[in-house]
Amino acid sequence: MLDIIGKRKWYFLISAMVIIPGLVAMGISFARWGTPFRLSIDFTSGSLLEVQFPEKVQPLQVREVVESQGIVDPSIQTVGDGSTVVIRTKPMEVEVKQAVESALQQRFGTLTEMRFETVGPSVGREVTQAATLAIIAGSLAILGFIVFAWRKVPNSMRYGVCATAATLHDILVTLGFFSIMSLLLGWEADALFLTALLTVVGFSVQDTIVVFDRIRENIPKRRGEAYELIVNRSLLETLHRSLATQLNAVFVMIAILLFGGATIKQFVAVLLVGMISGSYSSIFNAVPLLVVWEKGELANLFRPGRRQPAPTA
Amino acid sequence: MRTRDLRLLIGIIVVVVFSAWVAWPNNPGIHILGFNRDIELRQGLDLQGGMQVLLEADVPATQQVTRDQIDAARGIVENRVNGLGVTEPNVQVVGDRRILVELPGIKDPDEAVAAFKGTGLLEFIDTNGVYLKPGTEVKTTFGQPGAAQTGTTPSATAAQPTAAQAAPTTTAAASTATEPALTATPAAGGTPAAAAGSTPEAQGTATPAAQPTATPASEIVYKTVLTGKDLKNAGVQINPQTQEPNVTFEFNSDAAKTFADFTSANVGKYLAIVLDKKVISCPVINTAIPEGSGYIEGKFTLAEAKGLAVQLKYGALPIPLKVIERRTVGPTLGQDSVARSLRAGIIGLIIVLLFMLIYYRLPGVLADLALLTYAVVTIAIFKLVPVTLTLPGITGFLLSVGMAVDANILIFERMKEELRHGKSLGAAVEAGFDRAWTSIRDSNLSTLINCVILFWFGSQYGASAVKGFAVTLFLGVVVSMFTAITVTRTFMRATLAASGDSLREKHQLLGV
Numbered sequence: 001m002l003d004i005i006g007k008r009k010w011y012f013l014i015s016a017m018v019i020i021p022g023l024v025a026m027g028i029s030f031a032r033w034g035t036p037f038r039l040s041i042d043f044t045s046g047s048l049l050e051v052q053f054p055e056k057v058q059p060l061q062v063r064e065v066v067e068s069q070g071i072v073d074p075s076i077q078t079v080g081d082g083s084t085v086v087i088r089t090k091p092m093e094v095e096v097k098q099a100v101e102s103a104l105q106q107r108f109g110t111l112t113e114m115r116f117e118t119v120g121p122s123v124g125r126e127v128t129q130a131a132t133l134a135i136i137a138g139s140l141a142i143l144g145f146i147v148f149a150w151r152k153v154p155n156s157m158r159y160g161v162c163a164t165a166a167t168l169h170d171i172l173v174t175l176g177f178f179s180i181m182s183l184l185l186g187w188e189a190d191a192l193f194l195t196a197l198l199t200v201v202g203f204s205v206q207d208t209i210v211v212f213d214r215i216r217e218n219i220p221k222r223r224g225e226a227y228e229l230i231v232n233r234s235l236l237e238t239l240h241r242s243l244a245t246q247l248n249a250v251f252v253m254i255a256i257l258l259f260g261g262a263t264i265k266q267f268v269a270v271l272l273v274g275m276i277s278g279s280y281s282s283i284f285n286a287v288p289l290l291v292v293w294e295k296g297e298l299a300n301l302f303r304p305g306r307r308q309p310a311p312t313a
Numbered sequence: 314m315r316t317r318d319l320r321l322l323i324g325i326i327v328v329v330v331f332s333a334w335v336a337w338p339n340n341p342g343i344h345i346l347g348f349n350r351d352i353e354l355r356q357g358l359d360l361q362g363g364m365q366v367l368l369e370a371d372v373p374a375t376q377q378v379t380r381d382q383i384d385a386a387r388g389i390v391e392n393r394v395n396g397l398g399v400t401e402p403n404v405q406v407v408g409d410r411r412i413l414v415e416l417p418g419i420k421d422p423d424e425a426v427a428a429f430k431g432t433g434l435l436e437f438i439d440t441n442g443v444y445l446k447p448g449t450e451v452k453t454t455f456g457q458p459g460a461a462q463t464g465t466t467p468s469a470t471a472a473q474p475t476a477a478q479a480a481p482t483t484t485a486a487a488s489t490a491t492e493p494a495l496t497a498t499p500a501a502g503g504t505p506a507a508a509a510g511s512t513p514e515a516q517g518t519a520t521p522a523a524q525p526t527a528t529p530a531s532e533i534v535y536k537t538v539l540t541g542k543d544l545k546n547a548g549v550q551i552n553p554q555t556q557e558p559n560v561t562f563e564f565n566s567d568a569a570k571t572f573a574d575f576t577s578a579n580v581g582k583y584l585a586i587v588l589d590k591k592v593i594s595c596p597v598i599n600t601a602i603p604e605g606s607g608y609i610e611g612k613f614t615l616a617e618a619k620g621l622a623v624q625l626k627y628g629a630l631p632i633p634l635k636v637i638e639r640r641t642v643g644p645t646l647g648q649d650s651v652a653r654s655l656r657a658g659i660i661g662l663i664i665v666l667l668f669m670l671i672y673y674r675l676p677g678v679l680a681d682l683a684l685l686t687y688a689v690v691t692i693a694i695f696k697l698v699p700v701t702l703t704l705p706g707i708t709g710f711l712l713s714v715g716m717a718v719d720a721n722i723l724i725f726e727r728m729k730e731e732l733r734h735g736k737s738l739g740a741a742v743e744a745g746f747d748r749a750w751t752s753i754r755d756s757n758l759s760t761l762i763n764c765v766i767l768f769w770f771g772s773q774y775g776a777s778a779v780k781g782f783a784v785t786l787f788l789g790v791v792v793s794m795f796t797a798i799t800v801t802r803t804f805m806r807a808t809l810a811a812s813g814d815s816l817r818e819k820h821q822l823l824g825v
Binding site: 042050065091094097098113114115116117118119120122124126129130131134137141142149153166190191192194195196197202203205206210213237238240241244245247248249251255256258259260261262263264267268271283300 | 359367369422423424427445474609635636637638639640641642643646649650653654656657662663664665667669672704705708711712714715718719723726730751752755756758759760761762767769770771773774775776779780782783786812
């Protein structure tokens, strides 16, 4: 029988290696913007103007022109081959936008407006409030779901905590991934990012529940067998399902990522990363963590001086 | 095969055929006996291109906005929007003080925004006896917190010509148009209409030095006498004496009193008509107007008169509005997104179909049939509800394809295990469905709860992109419960019944 559980420390190490860079990125972002990654105008309010020029332009020069129109502290970012510029400002009136556009046109030649979005402060505030509520409601729903799913199992608390830990792992991986992309490519968290995150969390919990369900089923069947063995067996029994489901979802997501519309690529990328993390954490974190707990290794894992990485989840 | 299964099979086939007809791209719609219903896939603004604008009452937060006011404002905005020639615009009241405007396929979004903002506030202001040139921007007491009840007249106006002093028409305008005059309608018992040309004020041509346009209007806060809300009606009438078009108006009864008081106290002075703080006309008050109805005369062309009447009638927004959110998607980007999403969806679906076929063989074929059923039924539901498809919505739909096969995977894995444990084929199939049910139920239930939360979040207008995702994922999950379980099981039973014993020994067909 393939021994998955025996190598548990390695899985925690891999998780740590994925999560730590993300945490560093979040730290850098926090120092820079006060948030773990850049937030879009959905939350912060403001205007976003995306324009395309016939040739490459220098962000600094664009900034000069925009500022010459009386706009304070615009954020200028070139995308693609450098001929498309995304300008972010405080909420802009149409007249101001037109003035900016004609000034840019004079300086850099014919301009095509690709996108113009404005979110007023009141809307941004409301979306932020709603997002907070959605996060709270989502967390409560998932906790409630976990409690409900294990209400009749001995040590139900243990299963619940391990599932929650795996979910936190996925949240950290997803946030970290986004934060790195935010630093490297200027990705911004919008309402859809939050949607992706909540969806990922939901799927991750389901993955974990399927494996845990099998453990629950196998324990009475195999009395006398070591807990570690039962758990390993249950994992292998559900591995096919986990991989098959996972592969299907990954195929679909990759298809959208490669061939789908440009505007939802970030959304799909977050879903993809989160789902991979969700499958990984169910098999390689949540379940080994159960064994760690059962065998009382928890304290040792945290003990300094031993060559065992802490469970990061 | 049991008769119950046979009935189910027939039922499924009927549903699939009907759904396929509905989902067919060029569905002609239903037009039977006067019942008309077009069936088409509704595309969101991000797919067909267009603009979404959220307007909010631009009054202090403490000022109450009544339902009547916001409804009236909505109607006015809709009138203006219809004037833009957009197909299927959507104008709706959102919450207490907001109006959502959706304009699919709009060519010039900036012009459209200017049009709503131009639908602003109509006021009749006391000019303190000064003629205000049309186009002059003014400040008024309306909508300003703590504004004085009466207009203040800073010393600057002392230098301005008053109505009594000069004929304050602009030099440019004087040759073609004369200053308009405000007169009571004959029916209302006012003086018989005097042509604008006959009013002494309108005769002179002012020298450039005497032009009142130098008024530092921004410093003066004029008193708002009445607003557009007080107007009951406005129209155009040809004056029988002069054969010139006049703009008629009628105030409602409360306002008529105010109007009567003001006009009787200010004969010979001006009552400027101001739209969005910009003067559009500045007629002289010829007579007191006691009945609240009268007309404006002023050498209008018919088109000008009509324009003014429309502004009076439809521009009479009860409250000023401001743009608080705006999103624009260019039509090319939208069409590109449709094409790309369609391609991505088809590729994703084909990969999933192939995967199931290769991995699970015979049951995989049945799962694929169920999956196709799922796709057709879901698209038919999208068209019938109808669900507005957006890019996140398409993603939600594709994600639910993954959920749909997940249920089948859970069932088939169970089935294979039962077969390995030596159960007979029929028993293994039934056990697979029965024992996988809890897992399927739990995982789908949690997704549905998640969708409800996301739907609520997406109902916030800043986060409306989320809504499409929540709706399609929700519907997809519900349909997939039906197709992945009922449809697949019926197909399985039918196949088992049809194949008789031949299948029992060929476990490799089942991927075991």
